[in-house]
Amino acid sequence: MKRKDTVKLISADEMEFIIDKDAAMVSQTIGNMLTSPGGFAEMELGEVTFPEISAVILEKICQYFYWALQYSRFVFLYQCLVCVNAVDILNG
Amino acid sequence: MSNQKKRIFQIEAFQNRVVVDPKYAEKTWKILVHAIHEIYNHNASGLSFEELYRNAYNMVLHKFGEKLYSGLVTTMTAHLKEISKSIEAAQGNLFLEELNRKWNDHNKALQMIRDILMYMDRTYIPDTHKTPVHEPGLNLWRDNIIHSGKIQSRLLSTLLELVHRERTGEVIDRGLMRNIVKMLMDLGSSIYQEDFEKPFLEVSAEFYRGESQKFIECYDCGDYLKKAEIRLNEEIERVTHYLDAKSEGKITNVVEKEMIANHMMRLVHMENSGLVNMLLNDKHGDLGRMYNLFRRVPNGLAMIRDVMTSHLRETGKQLVTDAESLKDPVEYVQRLLDEKEKYDGIISLAFSNDKTFQNALNSSFEYFINLNSRSPEFISLFVDDKLRKGLKGVSEGDVEIILDKVMMIFRYLQEKDVFEKYYKQHLAKRLLSLIVKLKTACGYQYTSKLEGMFTDMKTSQDTMQGFCSSHPELTDGPTLVVQVLTTGSWPTQPSITCHLSFEMSALCEKFRSYYLGTHTDIKAIFGKGQKHELNVSTYQMCVLMLFNNADRLCYKEIEQGTAIPASDLKRCLQSMACVKGKNVLRKEPMSKDIGEDDSFFVNEKFASKFYKVKVGTVVAQKESEPEKQETRQRVEEDRKPQIEAAIVRIMKSRKVLDHNNIIAEVTKQLQSRFLANPTEIKKRIESLIEREFLERDNSDRKMYRYLA
Numbered sequence: 001m002k003r004k005d006t007v008k009l010i011s012a013d014e015m016e017f018i019i020d021k022d023a024a025m026v027s028q029t030i031g032n033m034l035t036s037p038g039g040f041a042e043m044e045l046g047e048v049t050f051p052e053i054s055a056v057i058l059e060k061i062c063q064y065f066y067w068a069l070q071y072s073r074f075v076f077l078y079q080c081l082v083c084v085n086a087v088d089i090l091n092g
Numbered sequence: 093m094s095n096q097k098k099r100i101f102q103i104e105a106f107q108n109r110v111v112v113d114p115k116y117a118e119k120t121w122k123i124l125v126h127a128i129h130e131i132y133n134h135n136a137s138g139l140s141f142e143e144l145y146r147n148a149y150n151m152v153l154h155k156f157g158e159k160l161y162s163g164l165v166t167t168m169t170a171h172l173k174e175i176s177k178s179i180e181a182a183q184g185n186l187f188l189e190e191l192n193r194k195w196n197d198h199n200k201a202l203q204m205i206r207d208i209l210m211y212m213d214r215t216y217i218p219d220t221h222k223t224p225v226h227e228p229g230l231n232l233w234r235d236n237i238i239h240s241g242k243i244q245s246r247l248l249s250t251l252l253e254l255v256h257r258e259r260t261g262e263v264i265d266r267g268l269m270r271n272i273v274k275m276l277m278d279l280g281s282s283i284y285q286e287d288f289e290k291p292f293l294e295v296s297a298e299f300y301r302g303e304s305q306k307f308i309e310c311y312d313c314g315d316y317l318k319k320a321e322i323r324l325n326e327e328i329e330r331v332t333h334y335l336d337a338k339s340e341g342k343i344t345n346v347v348e349k350e351m352i353a354n355h356m357m358r359l360v361h362m363e364n365s366g367l368v369n370m371l372l373n374d375k376h377g378d379l380g381r382m383y384n385l386f387r388r389v390p391n392g393l394a395m396i397r398d399v400m401t402s403h404l405r406e407t408g409k410q411l412v413t414d415a416e417s418l419k420d421p422v423e424y425v426q427r428l429l430d431e432k433e434k435y436d437g438i439i440s441l442a443f444s445n446d447k448t449f450q451n452a453l454n455s456s457f458e459y460f461i462n463l464n465s466r467s468p469e470f471i472s473l474f475v476d477d478k479l480r481k482g483l484k485g486v487s488e489g490d491v492e493i494i495l496d497k498v499m500m501i502f503r504y505l506q507e508k509d510v511f512e513k514y515y516k517q518h519l520a521k522r523l524l525s526l527i528v529k530l531k532t533a534c535g536y537q538y539t540s541k542l543e544g545m546f547t548d549m550k551t552s553q554d555t556m557q558g559f560c561s562s563h564p565e566l567t568d569g570p571t572l573v574v575q576v577l578t579t580g581s582w583p584t585q586p587s588i589t590c591h592l593s594f595e596m597s598a599l600c601e602k603f604r605s606y607y608l609g610t611h612t613d614i615k616a617i618f619g620k621g622q623k624h625e626l627n628v629s630t631y632q633m634c635v636l637m638l639f640n641n642a643d644r645l646c647y648k649e650i651e652q653g654t655a656i657p658a659s660d661l662k663r664c665l666q667s668m669a670c671v672k673g674k675n676v677l678r679k680e681p682m683s684k685d686i687g688e689d690d691s692f693f694v695n696e697k698f699a700s701k702f703y704k705v706k707v708g709t710v711v712a713q714k715e716s717e718p719e720k721q722e723t724r725q726r727v728e729e730d731r732k733p734q735i736e737a738a739i740v741r742i743m744k745s746r747k748v749l750d751h752n753n754i755i756a757e758v759t760k761q762l763q764s765r766f767l768a769n770p771t772e773i774k775k776r777i778e779s780l781i782e783r784e785f786l787e788r789d790n791s792d793r794k795m796y797r798y799l800a
Contacts, residue, residue: 032207033141040141040204048142 007034008047009062015055016047023065024048026072117156120147124160125167127208131201132171144208157216164209165228172198172236180242188250191243192271195233202229234279238287247272251288252295258330259299270334277336289339293346296327300350308355312365314378320351321381344388353389360399367399371438379442393448401452404435408460412467421470422477429497432457458504468511471502475515520550635664636676639694646691662686731766735776738762743786743798751777751794 007024009017025031033042042048050058127144130136151160175194182190206213206225213224237243251272254264276284300323307316324347331340352359359382360367370378386392411417411431417424435453443449461467478494505511638645638653645653651661665686669679678693679686738761743749749757754777755770762768777796780786789795 029145029210032210033145036141036204036207040136040139042141044137049140050142052146 006046009058010047010049011053011055011058012051013055015058017058017062019062019065023062023069026065026068117151117154117159120151120156121159121163123147124151124208125163128164128167128171128201128205131204132197134197136204141208145211148209149211152212152216157212157220160209160212161216161222164205164225165232168205168229168232169236172232176237176240176243179237180240180246187246188254188268188272191237191247192268192275194237195271195275198229198233202226205229230279234283238276238279238283244287248287248291252292255292255330256295256299259326266333273334273336281336284336289336289342292339293342296343297346297350300347301354304351304355307351308358313359313362313367313382314365314370314375316355316359317378317381317385320347320385323347323351324385348385348388352385352392356386356389356392356395360395367396368403371400371403374434374438376438376441379438380444383443383446393446397449397452400449401456404453404456405460407431408456409463412460412464418464418466421473424470425474425498425501428461428501429494432497432501454504457501458506461501461504462506468505468508471498471505472511472515474498476519476521635661635668639677639692644691644693647686647688650692665690665692728772731768731772732776734762734765735768735773736780739773739776739780740785743796746798748789748795748797750792751796754796 005021006018007021007030009019009024011017021034024034030048033040033048034046036043053061124144124147127139130139148160151157175198179187179190179194202225206229209225216222217224238247251269254269258264273284273288276288303323304320307319311319324344327343327347328340331337331343335343362369367379367382369375370382382396383393386396408431411427412424417427439445439449439453475495475498478498502508502511635650635654635656638650642649647665650665651658654661656664665677665679666684669675669677669686669692670684675695678695680691680693683690735758738758739754742754742757742761755773758773759768759770777786781788781796784799786796787799789797
């Protein structure tokens, strides 16, 4: 059931949020958690527990992740276009 | 819960709500220490990243960042001391492996710690201007491990020993070497240089010093160079495999210095195998190797060049003074050519066309070729010989090539005019002999004139010289240039008879008597310059000489005195009296044409800017009637074949054509040259029909057909 590129975020009140890894990576901390060489528990299980964050908050956070992802993608795309344009101009 | 909520949404406000449990920091820290401990023991899987991160976060948040940071340093130091002990304990070969393994572990741990303490890195560190976690991590490693008394020297000696073993032919674990070296590089380039590179270079220098000494005793030059090259390549390969790329230049310098620069002199001058020997035996491979190796050291190439130059000069000098080859000029030059070719080959194959070497070659050749003053002569004889052979059927291409090579040698001659002199003589002889051959091939008549011309030229020169030398008293008189010509050989020059002035006749007589002493009848023709130094034709001279004895002469007197034919005389007088700027004579009356009653005076007022004045001969203004007719006729004659050719061309392409069209076409074709006369064209067509080039069409009298 669990796809490879998702993570589970668990709130203090044991609400589980399954989101894409990409979205989770928006947070560098979570990213580090998942990619740290140490073999922490999180990486093993593919889930991160936040005993101090409530579900409501966590929900908002997940929403933020997705928004940030889209925005950053957008930003990224925009930057790409600008570059292409600049290259074009420079090449005459 | 609500605290957290507030914390996240109103970050500023949190101070007030914090639970400042004095033991809180201690507790939290203990958790972290424990975690670090576990990390170092490879037990991280039991830990929750999130928990540790949160703890670190809290500590920083609660202003315990300082404690966190210093605590971290202490803990890590303690761990590293442990590690150092275990490394020291490692035996023999395992030392390096252990070191490598622990290094990898440390790196991993460091990263994990850094991840956990990320918040501290991002907030506390910038505020306090401390260095991010990673750095103290490396520094601690450096201080406690690498620079730990026991380990430092052992590490270095192990590394150097491995390198040495590899140099002596053993196989070592290159991967391990690479990792260790990389570790040193990661710790900082100064570490790499101080702790490894410098000693490495020193040891290498010593090694190669010893090796080169050994080699130079055992091997000859060629082999030694091979060995040196191998070693050099080896070192370069070593660098690519497990050393810092920046070391390449340094180590190659060491090898070059020890193996090449220090022994340059000895190598080059090695008996029976040194540079000279290589040159003599065209050992291109060895020479090329020497060039490439010596190129790397200062003055290497200069040395090769100098030795080559002096050797070349020696051999060259021997060549040109060798009695044997001097007997046969062709052989002499051939040997020069061979030598040049040899060195050209060496320079292009072994010395990669190095310009400086080319220049050295050129200067050497120039030097010794000119040592022998007969070189120009020999070269001209050689060319002569080759041309002669060229006629015999050696392919033209080959002769060309040989001549090109000779040209190169020729450039070295300093006395090129000597060559010219000799060559002229030889060429003349050559041409004469060519004529002789033509004579045998085509008969006497064909070549007699040509032969005559050449013989004449030669004889003239010789006779002139002979005459001048046997009559030294004449040198201050009018100078004489005589061309002794055989009548009939030379293109028509009507033999002129004229009376010459007294002095000229005297001179003439003298020459005639001299000449007659050796040859049969001739007519002497003079051409001369005078006073203001006038350059005049023979006739003009005769006329002028008359004025030596008289101030004024009338036309008839001049005519009588010189016996020059009327038309020529008129022209002659015209050019001398009527041409502006060249009027050495005055005429009365001052008209353009010469009349029979005109008188002539010497023009006292004659002045010219130049000392030497050339008085030309006026061209005849009008052609006389009979002459005109003659010219016309000749032209017509010339036109006939042209018309015929045009007709044939047209008919060939058209096959059938009627009369009017032919006329039109022919006229059009020839209009660039002359306007063709239709009657003439008709005549030509008739003639062509007679000769069966064309035929009239049977049905239509106006049509002509081309006969193949």
